[in-house]
Amino acid sequence: MRGLTIENLSMRFDLPDGGSVQALKDVSLTLQQGELLSVLGPSGCGKTTLLNIVAGFLAPTEGQIVLNGHPVTGPDAERGMVFQQGALFEWMDVRSNVSFGPRMAGKKEAEWAQTVDHLLDVVGLRDFKEKAVYELSGGMQQRVALARCLANDPDVILMDEPLGALDALTREKMQSLVLKLWKETGKTIILITHSVEEALLLGERLLVMAPRPGRIHTEYRLPFADLGVGQDLREVKKHLDFASKREEILSMIWDMEEEIMGRTEEA
């Protein structure tokens, strides 16, 4: 079976003072190959924990992740990860960063050179491949991170707020790029974000999570990602449905935030 299944996932951290935090409770989800899922939620709802479990950096206390029929037990090249920032290797130039995965797999340059150079073209960094990564702007660095992930040809790409540190204009361009790459490569993508707009624009499916314990609150299927491929994203945002969905989700998250605040004030 192709696809990613999250089965009854629960995660409990024990605290040094004897208490415990239920970061995730009974989260279940199935993603078909090639689906793009965006995950939203107030801080503390366990979305990063969820991503770290799917990546294999954390073992869940209950439940399991199954990818293409086999369970996930640790990090692997089949699940690529794009971080918010600071995950590039400063001691390598752009091209060596992008070719890191193939090189670690022991491939010869002849085997990866074409893919890597093509990806550098796609993300628009052809003229920067000999540059040191610390000489690039934040947006360019994230494009390197995307290309590095794609060069390894993973089945699933996990994105942990990859555009969170970028300015609004760069962010918009990068959103188009993510959509384009998603359509072209047909990868399964899980995107974690703080931005409701970004979640709506990019997510074919959208998951709103609620905190304490971290759980799935509402799930949406959205048309905007398909509309946005090859389109000006600002046109998509003018869509009436887009505005109403945005308001709906925003007030949902506001309600959760208020509930948390209220609970803290009572305590």
Place this chain on the structure above:
Amino acid sequence: MIVFAIYALIFITSFVVVKTLARKAMTDYTALKTVTFGDESAVRPNRIASVISVLTIFLLWGAFTGSKLVPSMLHAPGPFMGDASFNYTAEAEGVAPDDATVTVRVFEVGTDVQPPEIAPGSGWAKNDVDTVGAWRSGLIRVDKNDEYGRDVGHTVTAVNGQPIAPGGEVMTEFGRVGMSPKGTLNFEPAKGWQMEPIWLPPPEAVVARLVEIANEGYRDSTLWEHLGWSLFRVIVGFFFGALVGIPLGYAMGLSDWFRGWFDPIVEFMRPVPPLALIPLVIIWAGIGELGKIILLFLAALWIMAIAARAGVSGVAISKVHAAYSLGASKWQIMRHVIVPNSLPEIFTGARVAMGVCWGTVVAAELVAAEKGAGMMIMVASKFQLTDIVIMGIILIGLIGFGIDILMRLAEKALVPWKGRI
């Protein structure tokens, strides 16, 4: 005191003069900042001040040692030289008090001197002559040639008309005349403000000594052997310290067992100054090369281990996670992520370690050595060869500075991303 006053005066005067003359014409970004007080990044060293600072040190050094490199009009007043004279009034039993003159020839120590020739004069107290070296003092037995000596109660009661008693003194224009508890006069010519060469030789004497030792060597070794041995010890000690310390630091950063095992040892040894280990190292390994290299090894070891451990701890977890997600093995992560990521920390540690090693080797050579920069200045100090001591200190400083410059250049070439992440 007067030196510091002059120094402060030059500091303030040159500040005022330079600031008035050199209105900055620069218009780069920093020069256009209006808020500079409190903005550390806007404070750049004024290179004119640096040049004046160095020149001032040499000027003061020259002026207060009577250096030939400094025009004599700038010299601080030197010691009195030439013929000094003063009167004394002597009394003896049964005769009237009588006056006589003492003439003292003050000469430069190390040159031949003849006492001045003076007529004995009239009266029972006769004129005296003597010689005293500059910066020294001499007892003058004025009663020796007088007609009535101490056997009949010869006592000096006044110098230049001013009364004097045992333990007292009279200041004359040529210097101080004191009287010992037994009544003998003691002449101390005026010293001026200059330093005596045995305390501080003039710059040209240090240069001359440098040339002499560079050509002829000192204590059976050439200058280059002395400096070369010190450097050799530092490099060998540092090399082995890094060879053991870096892997140890990595192990401590990567394994809880290594961290737990070596933490108490490293944390205990780190604050122990290497100098405190010298006695133990001498007891165990003697004063030969082995002992010194062990000492420098220990000096570098803990610094390098801590630097490597900090380098491993400093690797961003997202980099390690990214590498794992890209399919790297543990060994590949070590080789391609952890080691390069720790290089900036290791270079910082290496710079500190080289500095500490250089200081430690000089100190160890001060204690005991047959060759080395520290040994050279220690032996010289025992013979009051101040010029060699000063020459050695300057060379040690220059080499230490040179080592740091080289390390910085290597750092720039090898870890260009340092501080830019």
